[in-house]
């Protein structure tokens with residue numbers, strides 16, 4: 399059953415719906431939690447190499463990839479198989495319906511690399527995947543330059559079912575190579591020791607969206623990365639309402655309250671259908 403929205407939140411959403419400005423949505427791992435994808439900072443994130451356990455922050459780095467590309471690829475192929483097994487949930491679906499209703503007055507910035515927004519039906523032009531997409535690769539040597547035309551899908555013959563701990567075989571070692579220079583291909587994801595970039599991740603464009611927005615909806619993120627933080631701070635300084643939907647308190651909760659938005663504690667799949675329906 400659709401959630402009943404508090405009257406204050408209902409009015410805020412209806413006001414944004416009536417304005418002719420944009421609704422900007424920012425999502426994080428929490429929106430995919432009910433699809434069965436573990437959140438980034440939740441449990442189950444570690445990975446074993448030899449006898450050592452690594453945290454994602456240690457593995458999702460250029461430094462680790464340079465030292466042990468095969469192990470990092472095995473980790474990503476496992477994560478990709480978890481993403482592929484998952485199905486978009488009601489929260490992803492509600493955002494697709496909202497986009498259908500608002501058209502160019504809608505934009506979606508996601509930190510998720512799981513591809514579930516795309517698979518739910520969000521359109522590529524209004525979707526800003528600021529941390530990349532696990533289905534894409536590019537040359538780790540950057541022989542093709544740093545533009546988006548450097549991106550290639552993972553080879554189709556690589557198994558979608560990659561158990562935890564399975565090592566690369568000779569076939570994958572051959573396939574996960576740049577077709578031009580023969581160097582290692584790498585996952586097209588932003589690593590912890592790398593910087594946001596416009597050409598590869600449309601990061602500047604994503605931040606600029608805030609200037610056009612009449613409301614910012616923030617869903618399922620712990621607010622630990624810099625670009626999402628800047629987006630929220632910019633929205634707060636413009637004093638547009640920020641509506642946060644998160645299971646736990648987040649650094650964005652206080653901005654939600656200060657801007658006359660709302661800090662909704664709960665599951666994205668339960669709240670987004672009602673919130674998006676009001677915004678439509």
Ligand code: OAD
Nearest residue numbers: 426427428431437438439509618619620644645646665666
């Ligand atoms: P986190 O795992 O840090 O945070 C997920 C948030 O979602 C937490 O605040 C949870 O309380 C909340 N949450 C969990 N289940 C939820 C549900 N069903 N409904 C609503 N909220 C829920 O994930 P992110 O904030 O997305 O970046 O992490 C941001 C970035 O940190 C990642 O994209 C990754 C990492 O650095 C890179 O790899 C560059």
